[in-house]
Amino acid sequence: MFDDFFEEEEFEDAGDSDSATVAAPSLPPxxxxxxxxxxxxxxxxxxxxxxxxxxxxxxxxxxxxxxxxxxxxxxxxxxxxxxxxxxxxxxxxxxxxxxxxxxxxxxxxxxxxxxxxxxxxxxxxxxxxxxxxxxxxxxxxxxxxxxxxxxxxxxxxxxxxxxxxxxxxxxxxxxxxxxxxxxxxxxxxxxxxxxxxxxxxxxxxxxxxxxxxxxxFAPLDAATLENLLKRAAPDITTGEMKLLTALSDGSMGKALTLHEEKGGNTLATLLEFLSGFPDWDWAKLHPYADNLSRTEGAYESFTHIMEWVVQNLTRAKAIGHAALPEILAGNELQALENQYSLGQWIEICEKLGAHFTAINNSNLDKRQGVIGAFGILGGQGA
The missing domain is CATH 3.40.50.300 (P-loop containing nucleotide triphosphate hydrolases)
Structure with missing residues (x-):
């Protein structure tokens, strides 16, 4: 699933973060x-x-x-x-x-x-x-x-x-x-x-x-973002450049975090989970949440990507399925997209943002940040 976008050579194995060979990106402070x-x-x-x-x-x-x-x-x-x-x-x-x-x-x-x-x-x-x-x-x-x-x-x-x-x-x-x-x-x-x-x-x-x-200050345009990414990570691939430009919302800070934390893998894994709607694979989700909670950067990448996906699904509900970015435009998320009305999607966006904010501000268990996000998407309180 999603194989047309996630080419095998583009990203390291998401499950082996300790052996990652991706060099930490850098720009002058x-x-x-x-x-x-x-x-x-x-x-x-x-x-x-x-x-x-x-x-x-x-x-x-x-x-x-x-x-x-x-x-x-x-x-x-x-x-x-x-x-x-x-x-x-x-x-x-x-x-x-x-x-x-x-x-x-x-x-x-x-x-x-x-x-x-x-x-x-x-x-x-x-x-x-x-x-x-x-x-x-x-x-x-x-x-x-x-x-x-x-x-x-x-x-x-x-x-x-x-x-x-x-x-x-x-x-x-x-x-x-x-x-x-x-x-x-x-x-x-x-x-x-x-x-x-x-x-x-x-x-x-x-x-x-x-x-x-x-x-x-406005978000960076795609050309400026790509210029900065090439300076920070000269070995970045064309596929990852395209992905980071789409995911980062014009923020170089987010793009660097996503690159360092292998955001492409996080997105691929998240989309696999979301494609199983309405039956979440809780047996896999719990260890996944535990793994994300161990690293601040990995959890931050997850929350950003989850909100990005939900915001795009909400936008598609408002102006049409064709508004989805290429990576989300297949049929795998169709059941999830069609499950809720526009009003319900807007409410999910708000609840998801408030949920992540509460986890961060109160220093709560980040595992609950991940599990709770899927609960919100699954209709618990949506």
Whole structure:
């Protein structure tokens, strides 16, 4: 089943994850990545605001995860740390330096090296801290972490220019943390820049959003995604490139995770299970769920692919079977697709998303995340 799409040579055996030979894909981390292959329109606006001395003190970079928001934030930080000194500070004769025409900072520049090493004295990067066991990040960005921001921004710049703070996954701040951010925004220090990276803009309280300039980052187009994948994994096959482009929803972060965790195998196995609807093979599903639960990346790939399949089946119910991607367009899922009305499919989408969110946020057993997903698809509460 599905043999026309999953060619045997494209993927390793899904059942032997310990012996996988797929090389881990890699791109430079955001603080050391000199390139931003998309979102050039945002950089043009930011550059214009800077040159006109109208750059806001607080920005929100909003959009799906893995599309370059953090890379863009570090590019802006490097630019400000390089060019943001007081006018004429370094000019021998007091003449005004020409306005910069690009946000590029050469890799040979000391600013680039300091930012890449995490050692620039005027830049701080805040993210969710690790849990008490050091095995995973906490589910929220707490107020204790956020309270470190204000004292740093109020200090004088060691280089005579800007001080910059980047907050990753700012939408994961709890209410106390968001209130602490709000106090900073109400009385912003001079020559201080706060950049909030948000995957879910709606999770930010309105009073924060109203005090920030928001830039909406779109998912990457197929050409950009393929370009990045070739850089990160030069040995990637044409078949996997096509598959990852379809599955990743324009997110390079998701594409890399799916490549590293052999997402093609996960999809193939999932489709085999789904083709058995309405009689799930529970004898195989339980050990499968147990295997997925052992690795964060494998479970993350499963949840993304499961939601992707369900969302596409819902879309097909709304606008017609022909809307399905090629990999789902056969007859194997027809019984599942036809089982529910459009309203029921929409409800399944919502329940599935809420189910996975609850498992993640409460650190519940990921095996139940997998088994519960099939329960929802099987009509339990749908």
């Amino acid at each position: 955001a603080n050391a990545n000199p390139d931003l292959l998309a979102h050039t329109e945002h950089e043009k606006i930011l550059l214009k605001l800077f040159n006109e001395k109208k750059l806001p003190h607080a920005l929100i970079f909003a959009g799906p995860s893995g599309i370059g928001k953090t890379t863009a934030a570090f590019r802006l930080a490097r630019f400000l740390l390089k060019h943001g000194k007081d006018d004429n500070q370094d000019s021998l004769f007091g003449d005004v330096a020409p306005a910069p025409t690009s946000m590029d900072v050469p890799q040979s520049d000391p600013v680039f090296s300091l930012v890449a090493s995490g050692g620039h004295p005027d830049l701080r990067f805040f993210e969710r801290p690790m849990n008490s066991t050091g095995t995973a990040k906490k589910t929220v960005l707490d107020v204790d972490t956020v309270r470190k921001i204000a004292p740093f921004l109020r200090m004088s710049s060691s280089e005579g220019g800007w001080r910059v703070v980047i907050v990753d996954e700012a939408d994961m701040m709890n209410r106390q943390a968001q209130n602490a951010i709000l106090k900073i925004l109400e009385e912003p220090p001079p020559r201080a820049m706060l950049i909030l990276i948000c995957n879910r803009l709606g999770a930010m309280i309105p009073t924060i959003r109203s005090r920030c300039r928001t830039f909406h």
